[in-house]
Amino acid sequence: MPIDPVCLALPFIAALLAAAPAAAAPAPSSPEAALEAYVDGLRTGRVERLQALFLPDGQFCTLAKEGAAPIGCKRFSEVLGDWAARPDPAATGRVLDRRDATPSMSAVTYELHFGGDRYVDQLLLYRTDAGWRVVAKTTAITAAR
Numbered sequence: 001m002p003i004d005p006v007c008l009a010l011p012f013i014a015a016l017l018a019a020a021p022a023a024a025a026p027a028p029s030s031p032e033a034a035l036e037a038y039v040d041g042l043r044t045g046r047v048e049r050l051q052a053l054f055l056p057d058g059q060f061c062t063l064a065k066e067g068a069a070p071i072g073c074k075r076f077s078e079v080l081g082d083w084a085a086r087p088d089p090a091a092t093g094r095v096l097d098r099r100d101a102t103p104s105m106s107a108v109t110y111e112l113h114f115g116g117d118r119y120v121d122q123l124l125l126y127r128t129d130a131g132w133r134v135v136a137k138t139t140a141i142t143a144a145r
Helices: 005-019 031-044 047-053 076-085
Strands: 054-062 072-075 092-102 105-114 117-128 131-143
Touching (some): 031 092, 031 117, 047 054, 047 131
Parallel strands (some): 054 131
């Protein structure tokens, strides 16, 4: 009985497709595009989307209400899983201000609506070979649920 090459090829192709990594999202071409990826990750709960944007060793700080001490800081690698674990399909965000110190460094003030709260974020982004990455974020909750 002759072996049909098509019959042999189909399982091989299926195995290759199953083992292939998911297609990576294109690198953010601007700070605004990077922040769209941020909100998309929060909407969908896709931690890999957030991990592609936030530098793992970058710093995330939260301000206490009214800006009083203490200020709590953690590395992004410590918090991204928690952010993704509670997706909010209604999450939205918008740039309030953008200041470019150099063509590869930008500071952005960002308003985020997530999980019933309103946050004002101050983000520092750098352009890398992989696109724009967030290296620092300070946030304050300005309106609770």
